[in-house]
Amino acid sequence: MTEREAREQLVEVAASFHRRGLSPGSxxxxxxRLPDGFLCTPTNASLGSLDPRRLSKLDEGGAHVSGDPPTKETFLHLAMxxxxxxxxxxxxxxSPFAVAVSCLADLDERSVLPPITPYFVMRVGKLPLVEYVRPGDPKLGEAVAxxxxxxxxxxxxxxxxVTSGRTLGEAVNAAEExxxxxxxxxxxxxxxxxxxxxEQIDELRRVFGAHWPDE
Structure with missing residues (x-):
């Protein structure tokens, strides 16, 4: 994928999230990831109205190279x-349902959601809860790392x-699942x-390479 294609795909996906109410407001x-760094969405920008030419570009070390100033949560991405x-x-x-779960008390911090469906096991895997740190605090990046x-x-x-993937499509599928x-x-x-x-989870490991540690 060229950088131009990556910019266009990022804007298209972001707009889809916004239309479906998965990224309210800004x-x-x-x-x-690019061969020479990263593209990310700008700070205080609505995912529904991004300009591919104004996306933030960072170098391999995370320094801002061009475009609008990057999201203040860049450290979350760099940590992943x-x-x-x-x-x-x-x-x-x-996204509202995931945020709602993140606010519940007495969650299992090692595995927040149970293996309800095979698609959750395959696309998301065991989901840990990261302790609360205020938005914008770099300590949150350390906790994610x-x-x-x-x-x-x-x-x-x-x-x-926060989801990651080998491709943007994979990361998007994980977020939606x-x-x-x-x-x-x-x-x-x-x-x-x-x-x-x-036994059913073991089969998903064998057939699809699902990542669901026993511990």
Whole structure:
């Protein structure tokens, strides 16, 4: 993919998130890795009205090179890229059902959502909760980095999800699957859940390479 194609795809995906209410206001930010750095969405920008020519470009060290000033949460993206060499895209949303789950008390911080569906296991994997740190504080990047090596997706407490993927499409699919699973989980709260068994999860590991650690 050329840089021009990456810019156009990033804007298209961002607009889709905004239309569907997954990034209200000026919330949410996306990025893709380039051969010479990164493209990311600008700070205080609505994902529904981005200009591909004005996307922020960063060098390989994360310094701003061109375009509008980058999202103030650039460190979240750099933390994921730094710990996951195979990641070429990162999506951070304030999608409502995932945010709602992130505000619940007594969550299992090692695995916030149970394995309700095979698609959650395959596309998201075991989802850890990252402790609350105020938005814009670089310490949040450090907290993400502590778990990103073994998890492609995380949930920020009282904040929202961060997903990564080998392609932008993969990161987007993970973000959408996470939001759908959060919706199902909240819908089913108080009911007896039938989750996937360890044998069924093992089969997803073998057939699809799903990442769901036993510990």
């Amino acid at each position: 919330s949410g930010n996306l990025s893709v 890229y730094g710990q996951r060499p195979d990641a070429n895209a990162v999506v951070h949303l304030h 502590n778990v990103a090596r073994s998890h492609a997706c995380v949930l920020l407490a009282n904040h929202g999800p 996470l939001e759908e699973t959060a919706r199902l989980y909240l819908t089913l709260r108080g009911q007896a859940l039938r989750v996937l068994t360890s």
